[in-house]
Amino acid sequence: MTHSAKVSILTAEPRPIAACRADFPGLAQEINGEPLVYLDSAASSQAPNVVIDAVADYQRHDHANVHRGVHTLSHRATDLYEGARDAVQEFIGAGSRTEIVFTRGTTEAINLVAQSYCRPKLDAGDKILITHLEHHSNIVPWQMLCKQTGAELVVAPIEQTGQVDTRQLIELMDDRVRIVAVAHVSNALGSILPLEEIIQAAHHRDIPVLVDGAQAVPHLSIDVRTLDADFYAFSGHKMFAPTGIGILYAKEALLETMPPYQGGGDMILEVRFDGTTYNELPYKFEAGTPNISGAIGLGAAIHYLNSVGLDEIAAHENRLLAYLTRSLEGIDDIRLIGTADNKASVQSFLLGDIHPHDIGTILDHQGVAIRTGHHCAMPVMDFYGIPGTARASLALYNNEDDIDRLIAALAKTKEIFA
Amino acid sequence: MKDKDTSKADELRELYRELILDHARSPRHFGKLTDATHSAEGINPLCGDKLKLYFxxxxxxxxxxACFEGSGCAISVASASLLTDTVIGMNTSDALDFFAVVVSRLRGDVDANNGKRAAIDLGKIRALEGVKEFPSRVKCASLAWHALNSAIHQDSQAVSTE
Known part of the structure; x- marks a missing residue:
């Protein structure tokens, strides 16, 4: 039964997007006496029933350790875990399944690249190039690496709109730059970076590029080979999968040159006290028993996204984002933060001189969940000279009513602070 | 429906009382005290509140x-403003008793204090008690008080709510 249900997900006609909301049980509840309006998917998205069921089915019926036992359950667990890897490979257009490394999330994937790929290559005076709009997870691992090696962290500026100044970014790519690490979509501002141009310019100078795709994967269709990204990192929990699972995509030729990130079980072929032979790719980078259920949940989330259709999702979210921005602009005293031409799924804003945290509390009291604060991008807040913003972020399950409720709740906020 | 809306609105009004909004808009003793003998910083990383108190x-x-500077949400700024109003003229041991009572009352823990502390009248600090219904905001309201405690004890490290 379970088997045929899984097949039907893959072969079904695309689902109308308005019907998808009912797939997410977490949305069907009241918060503070009001129906929940969830506008915080950029922090973490809700999970659909197919993901929750895939994880529960695995835990109930198929759990054992992977890559080890000769018994049936271990085979089943391994098939499901490796099946999820295949789903990821297809989802992002990777050339080979050996290029897909399971990690705890985007953060671990970036740390892996910093420590395993960059660290052995870096000399004092070498440079790592990032941008001003990065999430802390694409800043701090590089700062740590700079401390370890004497390398320098170079930060490309952004414009008032919240878009990266691409010309300056490219001008900063000199012969001491060893890696360029940039977001695909800014989590605080929503700006979509012109990755093709950035990657081409970097490759022209033989500099590899890491892309922090955490905020992009649930909203844009990704093809790592068309992008020609050297490394692409993302997290499951922002794309309807569980927390604690993420992906590092890396070109096989690069992975081949990299020493393991962590040592332990599963990443070895043979261990002797006089030396250890490491496992082949990608297992060399997956020490210890992995997050099997998380990977299976991620695989199920990818099937779900495919069943809805990534193009349909992007079109729906773009329509909603335009409606959100227009609706916010209709409020006196609103200041939009992040107004780049090319954006996805996120709108940050300020309301008069009301602190974002106060906005967040009053909205929550009316059942509206948004993120408030610095969004793990404190340098962005410093750039605008503000302590933080209120941020509404969208996913495929949101609709116009959610935005109308947000706007009404903001009117209430103004009333209290009037 | 009407009743529900009214009681919900009341909860918000309890949190954002006129006195709180007044102190948030026009904080008292705002600025740096150049001849301070004691000072401490309070940081709430969750919402980015950052206050420095001088005594x-x-x-x-x-x-x-007593003075303070920095930025924060309405609750944390109002709390710091009310704090400065309250502790000027107190001696440090009374201020520490006051700190202990405020922090426990904000958590809704009315029985935590006995003896001398039980008798303390919080006066206008009671305006902050609306945070009891908003657990995520208790830290905002108590931030300045932790900084007061730290300043009196001359802890050099910034206090954090995390």
């Missing part, structure tokens, strides 16, 4: 002046 404490232990 001039006389040799007999009396708090002669």
């Amino acid at each position: 001039r404490i006389l040799e007999n232990g009396q708090i002669d002046a």
